[in-house]
Amino acid sequence: MQISGAQMVIEALIAEGVDTVFGYPGGAIMNVYDEIYKQDNFKHILTRHEQAAVHAAEGYSKASGKVGVAMITSGPGFTNAVTGLADAYMDSIPLVVISGQVPMSLIGTDAFQEIDAVGISRSCTKHNYLVTNASDLPRVLKEAFHIAASGRPGPVHVDIPKDVTAEIAEFDYSIELGLETYKPNVKGNPRQIKKAIAAIAKAKRPLFYIGGGVINANAGYEVRELIKKTGIPAVETFMARGVLSHDDKLLVGMLGMHGSYASNMAMSETDLVIGLGARFDDRVTGKLSEFAKNASVIHVDIDPASISKLVNADYPIVGDVKNVVKEMLELSTSINSNKYEPWRETVANFAELHPLVYHEDTDRIKPQWVVERVGELLGDDANISTDVGQHQMWTAQFYPFSRPRQFISSGGLGTMGFGFPAAMGVKAASPDKISINFTGDGSILMNCQELMTAVEQKLPVINIILNNNYLGMVRQWQTLFYDKRHSETDLSVQPDFVLLAEAFGGVGYRVTTKEEFDAALKDAIEKNIVAFIDVVVERLENVMPMVPSGGSLFNMMLLERKEK
C-alpha cells in the first residue's frame, strides 16, 4: 500500500508488536506524532525529558525482555537522548530509538535544530541509519528491530528527515531481511562445549561466573538448572543479580569492587572459571594480572569480541548462552557433584569468616537497613530499580533478589538519573509488581521532572531516597583516597523532597525512624501514586567491602570491627 513515511513508522511499530512508546515530540518528528494521535494500537508515554524517554524504554525492555522504543525530535531532542543510548549500549539493552531530522534539503546547512545525529550516535549504538527515502523505511525499521534484539542486543538509532516522513511510498513489511553481512553466531561449537564439560569434570575448584548476558538471553532458569545439577558454587556480577535466587545454597554472592569477601576469595582460589555471558569488566576483575590467577577459563559469550579481550579464554565458546547451557546440561551427567564438596566447604568458610554485614545503629537509620527492610516487606512482589552511587551498591548487596529481571540498574555507564525513569518503564511493562526505585539525594535530582510523567500516566513508582546529604560514592572515595578532602560533594543544601513530590501531585514522606519508614512504605503502596520517601540515613556510611580501583580481589577493605 502507498502511505507516508510517518504512517510507515506507525505500521512498523504495530507489526513489531510494540505496545508502549516513550517519547517527546518536536518540530522534525511532528508528522509521526500526528499519526500517533490518530491510532490506538499502542500507548505513547510522554516523558518530560528525552533522556528519561530512553531510560524508560530501557527499563521497559529490561523488565519485559522486549525491544524498548523511544521517539524524539532532532537537535536538542536527540542530544538529550544520547546518554540513554550510551547507557543501553554499555548494558546491551535492545532499543529502537527513532529521531526526527531536519528536511533533506536543509541537512548540512546548520538549520534550526539540526545536528549530525547519526555521527553522534555511531559510537554509542549497535547500528544506526539516516533514512533518505521513504521507500527505504520498511527495510530499515525491520532491520532495526532485528539488529537490536539479536546477537548481543543493543540500541539501534533511526534518524528520519521531516520530508521523508511526509513522502508517500510503497509499504510492504513482509519483505525478507537482506542483512547478508550480519549473522550472529548463536549455536556454540559442540566440540568446544564438550571440551569445556571435560574441563569442568576434571577441575577441583570450579566456579560459575554469571553475567548480565544470562538475563539478556533469557537463560536464567537453564543456568539455575546447570548449577543445581553440577553442584558448583556460583558468583554473580552486578548485572546478573537475580539469576540465582538469594536463598540458593550455591550462590556465593556478588563479586567485584563491592562484592562479598566470599565471592572475591572464591574467584581468587578457583582453578576453573566458567564465565557465562560476563565480560570481565574492570569493576569485576580488579587488577587483571591477579584475577583468578590459578584458573583456566571457559568463556561463553554471544560477542566474539568479548572473548579474550581482557582475560585469556582457554575454552572460548561463541554462542547464545541459552543454547550453550542447554547443551552443557545434556552433557553434564559426566560431572560428579560430590567431588566438589571440599570446595563448597572452603567457600562456605569464606562466607562465615567475613559475611556481608553492616553495623546497626540505634539512633540513625543505616541505609543498608532500608534495603533489607524493603526486601523483608516486599521481597519478590517488587521490581527494584536504582540510580547510581552508594545506594545502588547497597541495593545490589542487600536486597534478596529471587528472579532474573527483578533488578534493573545502570551498570556499564553508571548513569545517575537512570533509576526513576527506568522504574516508570518497568512499571509500564509489569504493572502487577510494585516498582521501587532506590535512589540517592544526588541522583534523584537528575531526572526528578519525571514526577510529572508518573503522575499523569499513573505510574506509581516509589522512590526511596537514601538521603545522606552527600554525593555519597564520591565522598567515600575522597574519604578513603583523598585524605578526606570532600571537594564539592557536600549536598547539605537540598530541596524539601516531600514538597517537591507534592508540588507535582505525588506524595512525599520524610522519614527519620524505622517505624516511620514502615508506615511511609505501607501508605505509599496503599495510595498507589508516585512517591518520594526521603529517608534520613547515617551520613558517613561507606560501601564495604571494597576493592580499591585497580587492586587485587583478594585485597579487600573490610568493615572495621565495632569496638565494644
Added chain:
Amino acid sequence: MTENSERRVVSVIVVNEASVLSRITDLFSGRGYNITSLTVAPIPESKYSRLTIVTSGSVRVIEQITKQLHKLVPVLKVYEHADLVEKEMALIKFPITESISDITALCQAYNGNIVNVGENIFIAMIADDPKRVDNFLKMIKRYNPKEIVRSGAVALER
C-alpha cells in the same frame, strides 16, 4: 604492558553504503587503535568495497581490531594478512633541469616510469613494496624533488 607492537595489514570487505567509511575510522579512533594508512575502492562488479588498513599493535590489539571490525553491521569479511603481496604508489614531481634519463632508470627498478613531462617539471610514478618505496624516496633526494605524494597500501593474500 610491554607487549610488542607490530605492523599489520588488515583488509575489510564492506557493503557500499553511506557513512560506512566513517564507521570504520570512528571505531579506530574511539577505541584508540592506530591507522598508518587506509585505502578504499569499490570491488568491480559488486556492491562491496575493499578497505586496506595498515595498522600496528600487540597481538591482543590486532585481535580486537579484527573482532570489533567484524561486529559492524555492514562488514562482510575481515582478513588479517600473514603472507601477502603489498604495494604502495608514489608520485614525485622533479624540476625539468634534473636528469630525466637517470630518474627513468631508477623508476624502472621500482616498477615505475615517467608519467608526465611539462615545461618546468616532470612527474615520475612508482608502485612497489612500502619498504622499497621508502628506499626510492631516500635515493631520489639528490634530484631535488619538488613534491611527493604517497598512497596508502593495497594488499592481496598470496
